[in-house]
Amino acid sequence: MNNATVKYPKNITIEMIFQFICYYCVRFLPAILVCLFCYTFTLHSFCESVSTDFPYSCAIFSFSPQNGTVTWYEKYSGGLVVAQNILLFLLVLYFASISVSFVHWSDPLWQQLPTTNKVWRVAVPAVLLFQCVFFACDIVIRSDGLPFTLSLGDVHPAVYATGLPFALIIVVINELVKRREVKLYSRYQKRRRLSFGTKLGMNSPF
Structure with a gap:
């Protein structure tokens, strides 16, 4: 079925802006929140592995300049580098999961797999x-010679239990959003065809 000619609106309404923001928040905000959750729990794992006799505070959130940022970037940088890399890996994984729904924007995942796109099929595994x-x-280079380090085996299990399976949940969320967008687009197409048919009938000589 051919699509009706799209006539772009002259004025962008508040409803359109609100709808656009809501859809993109639903797509991306859960991934960002889970990344921050895993980042925090990774730092918490490092704090549990550090000896309590060490004179520096291991508070994740601190307003003291002596026990806050300076300590994490100097004394505890071995745990910080692991947390940063886990955060970055999860972000890349989640963005790859989100891209699944953007390959064929008008077709559900179960009807048109993203692997049919050769560029996506090569780019995502490569990234x-x-x-x-x-x-x-990065972990090997930046952790070399540090007094305190964090191995992946010492990371809190909640990081793995939440971070990795959530990629599948992101795919489901984005498919639901895409389904809603396709419904709105189909409704708009019907209105355009009805409007075109009405104008054609009014201008008909018969």
């Missing part, structure tokens, strides 16, 4: 592989 290599190299 994830590059991110894994960067993850390993």
Whole structure:
């Protein structure tokens, strides 16, 4: 079925802006919140592994300049680098999951798989592989010679239990959003065809 000719609106209404913001918040905001959750729990895992006899505070949130940012970037940078890399890996993984719904924007995932697109099929695994290599190299380089480090085995289980499976939840969320967008677009197409048919009938000589 051919699409009706789209006539772009001259004025962008508040409803259109609100709808656009809502859809993109639903798509991206859950991923960002889960990344921050995993980042916090990774730092918490590092704090649990640090000896309590160490004179520096391991508070994740601190308003003291002596026990806050300075400590994390100097004394506890071994835990910070792991948390940063886990955060970055999850962001890349979630953006790859979000891209699943953008490959074929008008077709559901179960009707048209994203793997039919050759560019996506090559780009996504390549980006994830590059991110894994960067993850390993960055931790090895930046953790060298630090007094306190954090191994991936010591990371809180909630990070893995929440962060990795959430990629599938993101796919489901984006498919639901896409389904809503397709319904709105189909409704708009029907209105355009009805409007065109009405104008054509009014101008008909018969």
